[in-house]
Amino acid sequence: MKFSDIKKSAEDEWHALQQGNVPLIVIGAATCGRSAGALGVKKTFEEEFQNRGIQAEIVEVGCLGPCYAEPLVNIIKPGGPNILYKNVTGKIAVELVENYIVNDNPLPEYALGTLGDSKVDGIPVLMETPFFKSQARELFRNSGFIDPTNINHYIANGGYSGLAKALEMEPAKVVEEIKASGLRGRGGGGFPTGMKWEFCFNAPGDEKYVICNADEGDPGAFMDRSLLESDPHALIEGMTIAGYTIGAGKGYIYCRAEYPLAVKRLRNAIAQSKEKGFLGENILGGKFNFDLEVFLGAGAFVCGEETALIASIEGGRGMPRHRPPFPAQSGLRGKPTLLNNVKTYSYVPKIINRGADWFAGIGTEKSKGTAVFALTGKVTNCGLIEVPMGISLREIIYDIGGGVSDGGEFKAVQTGGPSGGCLPASHLDTPIDYDSLRAAGSIMGSGGMVVMDQGTCMVDVARYFLDFTQKETCGECVPCRLGTKQMLNILEEITEGKGKPEDVDQLVEMGEAIKKASLCGLGQTAPNPVLTTIRYFREEYDAHIQNRSCPALLCKELISFRIIPEKCTGCMICARACPTDAITGEKKQVHVIDQSKCIRCGVCLEKCPKNFLAVECIAGQLSEGEQ
Amino acid sequence: MKEKINLTINGRSVTAEKGMNVLEASLRNNIYIPHLCFHAELQPAGACRLCMVELDGQRTTIACKTPVEEGMVVRTESPEISETRKVALELLVADHDTDCLNCVQNTKCALQRVADHVGMNLKRLQRLKFREEKLPVDDSNPFFTFNPNRCVLCGICVRTCSEVQGAEAIDFTNRGSEAIVAGFGAKPRIESNCESCGECVVRCPVGALTEKDYERPTHQVRTVCSFCGCGCGLFLGVRDNRIVSAKGDINSRASQGRLCVKGRFGFRFVNHPERLTSPLIKKDGEFVEASWDEALDLIVEKFSRFKGDQFAAISSAKCTNEDNYLTQKFTRAVMGTNNIDHCARL
Numbered sequence: 001m002k003f004s005d006i007k008k009s010a011e012d013e014w015h016a017l018q019q020g021n022v023p024l025i026v027i028g029a030a031t032c033g034r035s036a037g038a039l040g041v042k043k044t045f046e047e048e049f050q051n052r053g054i055q056a057e058i059v060e061v062g063c064l065g066p067c068y069a070e071p072l073v074n075i076i077k078p079g080g081p082n083i084l085y086k087n088v089t090g091k092i093a094v095e096l097v098e099n100y101i102v103n104d105n106p107l108p109e110y111a112l113g114t115l116g117d118s119k120v121d122g123i124p125v126l127m128e129t130p131f132f133k134s135q136a137r138e139l140f141r142n143s144g145f146i147d148p149t150n151i152n153h154y155i156a157n158g159g160y161s162g163l164a165k166a167l168e169m170e171p172a173k174v175v176e177e178i179k180a181s182g183l184r185g186r187g188g189g190g191f192p193t194g195m196k197w198e199f200c201f202n203a204p205g206d207e208k209y210v211i212c213n214a215d216e217g218d219p220g221a222f223m224d225r226s227l228l229e230s231d232p233h234a235l236i237e238g239m240t241i242a243g244y245t246i247g248a249g250k251g252y253i254y255c256r257a258e259y260p261l262a263v264k265r266l267r268n269a270i271a272q273s274k275e276k277g278f279l280g281e282n283i284l285g286g287k288f289n290f291d292l293e294v295f296l297g298a299g300a301f302v303c304g305e306e307t308a309l310i311a312s313i314e315g316g317r318g319m320p321r322h323r324p325p326f327p328a329q330s331g332l333r334g335k336p337t338l339l340n341n342v343k344t345y346s347y348v349p350k351i352i353n354r355g356a357d358w359f360a361g362i363g364t365e366k367s368k369g370t371a372v373f374a375l376t377g378k379v380t381n382c383g384l385i386e387v388p389m390g391i392s393l394r395e396i397i398y399d400i401g402g403g404v405s406d407g408g409e410f411k412a413v414q415t416g417g418p419s420g421g422c423l424p425a426s427h428l429d430t431p432i433d434y435d436s437l438r439a440a441g442s443i444m445g446s447g448g449m450v451v452m453d454q455g456t457c458m459v460d461v462a463r464y465f466l467d468f469t470q471k472e473t474c475g476e477c478v479p480c481r482l483g484t485k486q487m488l489n490i491l492e493e494i495t496e497g498k499g500k501p502e503d504v505d506q507l508v509e510m511g512e513a514i515k516k517a518s519l520c521g522l523g524q525t526a527p528n529p530v531l532t533t534i535r536y537f538r539e540e541y542d543a544h545i546q547n548r549s550c551p552a553l554l555c556k557e558l559i560s561f562r563i564i565p566e567k568c569t570g571c572m573i574c575a576r577a578c579p580t581d582a583i584t585g586e587k588k589q590v591h592v593i594d595q596s597k598c599i600r601c602g603v604c605l606e607k608c609p610k611n612f613l614a615v616e617c618i619a620g621q622l623s624e625g626e627q
Numbered sequence: 628m629k630e631k632i633n634l635t636i637n638g639r640s641v642t643a644e645k646g647m648n649v650l651e652a653s654l655r656n657n658i659y660i661p662h663l664c665f666h667a668e669l670q671p672a673g674a675c676r677l678c679m680v681e682l683d684g685q686r687t688t689i690a691c692k693t694p695v696e697e698g699m700v701v702r703t704e705s706p707e708i709s710e711t712r713k714v715a716l717e718l719l720v721a722d723h724d725t726d727c728l729n730c731v732q733n734t735k736c737a738l739q740r741v742a743d744h745v746g747m748n749l750k751r752l753q754r755l756k757f758r759e760e761k762l763p764v765d766d767s768n769p770f771f772t773f774n775p776n777r778c779v780l781c782g783i784c785v786r787t788c789s790e791v792q793g794a795e796a797i798d799f800t801n802r803g804s805e806a807i808v809a810g811f812g813a814k815p816r817i818e819s820n821c822e823s824c825g826e827c828v829v830r831c832p833v834g835a836l837t838e839k840d841y842e843r844p845t846h847q848v849r850t851v852c853s854f855c856g857c858g859c860g861l862f863l864g865v866r867d868n869r870i871v872s873a874k875g876d877i878n879s880r881a882s883q884g885r886l887c888v889k890g891r892f893g894f895r896f897v898n899h900p901e902r903l904t905s906p907l908i909k910k911d912g913e914f915v916e917a918s919w920d921e922a923l924d925l926i927v928e929k930f931s932r933f934k935g936d937q938f939a940a941i942s943s944a945k946c947t948n949e950d951n952y953l954t955q956k957f958t959r960a961v962m963g964t965n966n967i968d969h970c971a972r973l
């Protein structure tokens with residue numbers, strides 16, 4: 001079949017669904033939606049329709065991004081508006097069927113917004129709501145709208161047109177186009193993608209490989225998973241174009257085994273793509289052959305590092321090796337190998353389709369296109385967002401994220417996961433691009449963004465990330481294997497009140513050496529959370545070490561509980577609750593906490609009746625007898 | 628002759644051969660660069676990171692992974708490099724069982740050599756947490772011991788086993804600071820497909836892999852292994868008129884320094900109390916010690932009765948070539964038969 005015919009019939013199917021004559025229920029059922037209960041909601045809809053004898057179409061789609069509003073359900077009545085409902089439960093589902101499907105009340109209180117051109121009284125237009133307004137959803141354009149298990153939905157929305165177009169182009173021309181777009185790797189490093197493709201294109205040899213890095217091991221990052229679950233064909237199309245361009249016949253998608261739904265959707269998509277002739281032999285009737293295989297990673301963070309990933313596919317232990325040679329020269333089985341991230345490949349069909357200029361028109365001079373972040377932590381609207389490069393941290397946190405949650409005060413934002421750094425409020429106007437973030441001491445990374453409020457202890461944050469890298473180093477090279485462990489030990493001692501005056505200097509010295517000497521990116525970046533917190537929150541380290549005090553009231557050994565004599569009524573509630581009998585005092589007499597017995601569990605603070613509030617938690621250690 | 632490459636190391640013009648890396652070139656020219664994981668007979672791993680050098684006045688990289696290039700300018704020391712090395716060394720020392728006087732590698736250890744060259748910041752070292760609990764020693768192999776508390780994870784043994792011996796019996800196991808070298812599934816070496824060749828033991832740069840019951844010889848004798856017909860070159864170490872060690876002879880064309888389990892560890896039979904050192908003659912159903920003259924007379928008498936094809940001789944691979952030649956000469960010329968064979972396998 002010609003591509004134009006395939007596209008025509010896919011479009012017919014898509015339009016028939018959108019403009020059907022029965023209600024269409026679209027449920028966000030990526031892993032995030034599922035864990036919020038999407039499948040239960042789906043079942044409720046099915047039962048309701050069956051019990052009431054209503055004909056309706058129910059479709060599962062991927063993720064739209066606003067995690068705080070999951071499960072999300074779209075309802076389109078024939079000829080009616082397209083309304084997106086938030087936090088849908090079984091009970092709300094029943095109400096929606098009763099009030100909206102059967103009768104005509106759209107229940108605006110449950111709606112998040114309307115989609116497309118629809119306007120409904122009392123419901124905002126979704127794309128004009130703060131969470132979506134500053135976003136630029138290009139990569140995630142299909143996510144949450146199309147059924148990821150149905151290739152026709154992808155084709156109808158422009159899918160595989162990029163491949164069809166690329167196959168008409170000279171491979172060198174494709175390389176030119178990617179170079180001209182200014183696309184940089186989305187796996188963290190930001191290496192210019194076009195240059196990497198050119199190296200592979202020019203590398204001699206007729207056996208070459210294309211690999212996609214879908215290992216996504218950063219704690220708190222889920223952008224790649226979301227994209228794979230919501231729009232798997234974009235990756236397949238991008239990799240096929242890559243294969244055609246560099247002259248590879250085989251590709252691997254290295255996906256972590258902890259992503260079962262993504263793996264299932266990928267495998268299903270690969271099968272569908274083969275069936276339609278977009279993969280396999282004689283793609284789209286031409287001479288190009290390309291096959292794809294999903295390879296499951298066993299969940300080691302370091303296997304996201306490209307050379308470790310390659311070792312893992314080769315059947316070895318996932319340990320990085322020294323570069324050069326780079327994979328583009330000598331990669332999988334010693335052959336030239338193109339290795340890119342899920343998002344990087346997924347941009348490719350769009351760039352080919354809409355042209356390098358379109359892509360280069362978004363973003364800043366050196367960082368083009370959009371950036372995807374998993375916005376989490378102490379922020380009102382958490383979720384997956386896609387923004388144009390160059391937008392400021394402030395816009396992301398305050399406009400899209402709705403500011404610090406629970407009225408808290410902003411303290412820091414961490415980007416780049418365990419390899420990144422923490423930036424203070426003075427850096428809120430830093431534009432999001434590879435170079436500005438690096439200059440500030442952090443990195444773009446793969447896209448984790450954690451907002452922290454005044455209740456976050458920065459020493460503890462550094463400890464947390466180092467604990468992660470320390471557990472995940474492969475153990476091959478000396479600085480990373482032993483250095484992260486030693487730095488962690490010092491940080492632990494600081495949070496336990498055993499810090500020594502020289503500790504900060506020693507942490508900086510060791511951190512700098514580990515960065516310089518480590519073999520791979522894991523060790524080269526592992527000290528970043530420590531170094532940036534020292535750079536921007538030095539006073540917090542000093543408070544821990546010199547004053548034995550944790551200003552964020554988090555490190556147990558460095559805080560104290562105290563009863564305010566003026567407020568205590570001697571009700572004895574706290575004394576009875578204290579697990580170590582540290583509180584003494586007669587009935588109706590002021591109570592006192594014996595600091596030597598207190599284990600700082602905080603039960604007294606919790607138990608002291610709201611009308612007294614006589615217990616307070618303060619930074620620092622109170623000496624015995626001190627009140 | 629390999630192509631010559633001219634480069635400058637620490638301001639000195641030196642030559643190297645094409646294909647060498649900067650570390651080899653430097654060592655060849657008697658310029659020491661600290662290193663632990665490099666071994667001249669193995670592929671460089673780039674794991675210890677001690678061999679860092681500055682190239683052309685700008686980028687810092689590791690010498691063992693950088694091929695020499697014409698005109699290259701290398702600097703092996705700078706304040707930045709030495710500070711970084713110091714930190715790495717301090718980390719290694721804090722993780723190491725430094726009971727050096729009780730280690731057979733004492734004075735020969737690569738870590739001591741590195742420490743001697745690099746030096747440490749004692750104040751910083753003392754702030755580090757030293758390994759408190761000792762890891763269990765793997766002494767499952769009858770010939771050698773692996774003490775993980777002395778291992779620097781240079782991976783030389785792992786590469787030796789795979790590149791030299793082809794056995795692939797051992798590899799890194801566990802992650803991060805828990806990583807150790809062990810057999811598949813973190814099993815002891817005796818349960819792996821280790822062939823006990825000891826190639827890893829001779830290459831271990833520190834005292835982690837050591838021969839059991841090792842005694843340092845007072846002198847060495849160059850010889851050929853008597854176990855089989857391969858004829859591997861050997862240095863037998865002698866102390867107090869006993870053979871106490873065996874070492875492969877790197878200049879032997881037959882073996883190029885390598886040995887198998889028998890050649891390397893099988894010398895103790897020589898001093899074994901049960902070894903026969905004089906002939907025994909069976910008298911009245913019992914073996915009785917005899918003199919060589921008595922024994923040879925008995926052989927002459929008995930052999931004389933079985934000349935021709937009634938006779939057959941089997942010679943041993945443990946004999947030297949000369950002995951074997953004489954045996955066949957005797958069989959054919961004296962005994963008058965071609966019935967001669969040889970157990971060329973052991």
Ligand SMILES: Cc1cc2nc3c(=O)[nH]c(=O)nc-3n(C[C@H](O)[C@H](O)[C@H](O)COP(=O)(O)O)c2cc1C
Pocket residue numbers: 184185186187188189190191193213214215216217218301302303304305306307339340341342344345446520521522
């Ligand atoms: C410890 C470590 C973990 C990494 N994890 C990932 C990952 O999960 N996904 C990813 O795409 N890149 C990861 N990378 C970066 C890859 O090594 C590589 O640079 C990237 O996949 C290249 O693709 P790109 O050019 O499209 O960014 C990691 C790097 C390091 C050092």
Ligand code: SF4
Pocket residue numbers: 302319320472473474475476477478480481518519520521522523524
């Ligand atoms: S830096 Fe860490 S993870 Fe990377 S090779 Fe070294 S030990 Fe392994």
Ligand code: SF4
Pocket residue numbers: 787788792794795796797820821822823824825826827828
């Ligand atoms: S003794 Fe030989 S076979 Fe055994 S681990 Fe060492 S190198 Fe491998």
Ligand code: SF4
Pocket residue numbers: 777778779780781782783784785808827830831832833835836
């Ligand atoms: S046992 Fe010896 S050779 Fe093997 S990794 Fe440890 S130090 Fe290196």
Ligand code: FES
Pocket residue numbers: 650661662663664665672673674675676677678689690691692
């Ligand atoms: S000798 Fe070069 S890294 Fe170890």
